[in-house]
Amino acid sequence: MRVDIVTIFPEFFQVLDVSLLGKARQDGIIDVRVHDLRDATTDRHRTVDDTPYGGGAGMVMKPEPWGQTIDAILDDAAGQPAVPAEGSGSGDARPLVVFPSPAGTVFTQATARRYALEPHIVFGCGRYEGIDQRVFDDTAERARVELVSLGDYVLNGGEVAVTAMIEAFGRLVPGVVGNPESLVEESHEDGLLEYPSYTKPALWRGREVPDVLLSGHHAKIAAWRHEQQIERTRRVRPELLPPELR
Ligand SMILES: N#Cc1c(-c2ccc3ccn(Cc4ccncc4)c3c2)n[nH]c1N
Secondary structure: OEEEEEEOOHHHHHHHHOHHHHHHHHOOOOEEEEEEHHHHOOOOOOOOEEOOOOOOOOOEEOHHHHHHHHHHHHHHHHOOOOOOOOOOOOOOOOOEEEEEEEEEEEOOHHHHHHHOOOOEEEEEOOOOOOEOHHHHHHHOOOOEEEEEEOOOOOOOOOHHHHHHHHHHHHOOOOOOOOOHHHHOOOOOOOOOOOOOOOOOOOEEOOEEOOHHHHOOOHHHHHHHHHHHHHHHHHHHOHHHOOHHHO
8 A cells, every 4th residue: 555645844753663664654555745835946045835815814835836836746656556455445446545634525434445545645734724725626637636624623733634544544454453353342432432441460569350351151242241341432522423323
């Protein structure tokens, strides 16, 4: 899987060199390439923003550097088709270009599962008040474009969102996580929040571990854990429960 990231803060993504994703990159499972948008500027100040047409506070990111950078990435990728992950992908052979945006559809585990099957994703990290709309419109001429939001709060740019999204889908790419079984019983994976976890010691500060977990009775443990998932989801995120369980 190939991932390209366009940003004015390339150093931000050094975080992707560590931990699980760092190993996935070293193992060649995920090929991450970071591009400095300012490399596509032509003026002495390497300008990437300008005042908004129609007035208003803040600055808007100029279309020219974006168009040039995205074209270069897509042209390069066209010459080196990336291998899709196992499983059925979107079926649309065009590359996917994702722009984090407060105006985007909310990123969920379902999004992460879908992205994990893509052979190539380009992420465009905006800053300031956002990117000139024509960049999205022009890119959509040759790629699938998605505006995606981490959630209903305001960030200063797309870099944090892209880091979170890459972590969320990267761990689902086959070969990245050592034990794929560990991905199954997680919050949101089956639509419910995860059950509470315990480990040794059996007694800690006067607090014991639920007896059922010490029983060795696998069917009872599984039943208790599913009930805990439903109770926790009902308490914390009732909207996630299927109607019949609300
Ligand atoms: N994903 C995501 C996001 C963002 C986000 C993403 C990209 C950009 C680029 C620029 N900004 C700053 C800005 C622009 C317009 N309105 C408010 C703030 C961004 C915010 N904010 N909140 C989220 N959940």
